[in-house]
Amino acid sequence: MAEKKRKFDAEFREGAVRIVVETGRSAAEVARELGMNETTLATWVSRARKAGGDGTLGTSEREELARLRRQDAENRKRIKELEMERDVLKRCMVLWVK
Numbered sequence: 001m002a003e004k005k006r007k008f009d010a011e012f013r014e015g016a017v018r019i020v021v022e023t024g025r026s027a028a029e030v031a032r033e034l035g036m037n038e039t040t041l042a043t044w045v046s047r048a049r050k051a052g053g054d055g056t057l058g059t060s061e062r063e064e065l066a067r068l069r070r071q072d073a074e075n076r077k078r079i080k081e082l083e084m085e086r087d088v089l090k091r092c093m094v095l096w097v098k
Contacts, residue, residue: 006036016041017048 008016016034020027020041031041050059 008036013044017044020045021048 016030016036019025019030023030027042027045028038031038034041
């Protein structure tokens, strides 16, 4: 006879995912200890990682971070160019005044 499908509340799910993430143990090992299906817990952990619920960045957050880093690099490059232009203009002013 087939087993009845168990329902897990959100608190239990979060706790199980935290155990896997914080202890570094495998989802299969933790699932056996909790008496649940290994695949179910692995799915929860995977979803939490994608959503960033385990302390890591989610997909959209990673994309935004990459965009901000590119923008920062471009800004630093532009600042260097402006500083060089300023220095050249300062030297020109010194020569012009003399």
